[in-house]
Amino acid sequence: MLAVAVPVQGEEGTQSWLHAVSGQGKGRILIAPTAQEHSEFYAQVEVEIEGAPADTRMGVTRALFTPGCVSVVQPWTTVATLQTSEAGGGSVHFVRDTPQPSGTTFYVIVRVSGGGAVLESDCIAVLVK
Numbered sequence: 001m002l003a004v005a006v007p008v009q010g011e012e013g014t015q016s017w018l019h020a021v022s023g024q025g026k027g028r029i030l031i032a033p034t035a036q037e038h039s040e041f042y043a044q045v046e047v048e049i050e051g052a053p054a055d056t057r058m059g060v061t062r063a064l065f066t067p068g069c070v071s072v073v074q075p076w077t078t079v080a081t082l083q084t085s086e087a088g089g090g091s092v093h094f095v096r097d098t099p100q101p102s103g104t105t106f107y108v109i110v111r112v113s114g115g116g117a118v119l120e121s122d123c124i125a126v127l128v129k
Contacts (some may be wrong), residue, residue, distance in 0.1 A: 016121035018049060018110070019073065023117030025052030025088065029110050031096075033129050041128045042101040047082065048091040053115030056084045060092060065107040069123035084115075100128045 018027035027049030032041055049058055059081050064074040082092040100106065106128070110121040 014124065014126060016124050018047075018112060020086040021118050021120045022113075023053065023115070025049055025112075025117050027052075027112065027119055029109075029121050029124070031124060031126055033126060040097060040102075041106075042097045043098055043126070044093065046091065047080070047095050047110070047112060048074070048089075049082070049084070049112055049119060050087075050089040052090065052112075052117050052119070054084060054085050054086050054088045054096070055058045056088075056115035056117075057104075058082050058084060058090065058101050058112050058114030058117070060094075060112050062108050062110045063088055065123065066107065066123075067105075067107055069109055082112070099120050103126045103127050119128075120124065 014031045016029055016037050030046045036114050059078050061076045063072055063076045066074055078080045080092045080094045082090040084090040105125055112119040
């Protein structure tokens with residue numbers, strides 16, 4: 001019998017690489033919305049970075065945008081912080097919940113910044129379950 005391994009992936013649009021727009025580092029963000037709270041947005045969020053400044057407290061911020069991230073709807077807001085290791089790696093897990101109606105989609109860009117580095121995601125389309 002032949003077994004085939006299929007990689008597990010998040011829903012389309014719920015993950016993005018983090019790219020350095022200033023300084024050094026790279027990473028990834030995963031947004032996993034669930035239907036835990038009926039008619040509200042509820043998601044587990046994971047941010048992972050590497051190659052960033054060592055031993056640095058970094059802020060995780062997000063801004064909401066119009067479709068395609070053309071213009072800002074809600075300005076940059078701090079949603080978490082993380083501490084990098086001596087090797088410049090770090091991660092943080094947090095939960096986001098807001099009273100957004102089920103079935104809607106919002107657009108977000110996430111930044112991780114500190115120690116002269118700014119890492120930024122692509123535009124992420126998130127479906128509220």
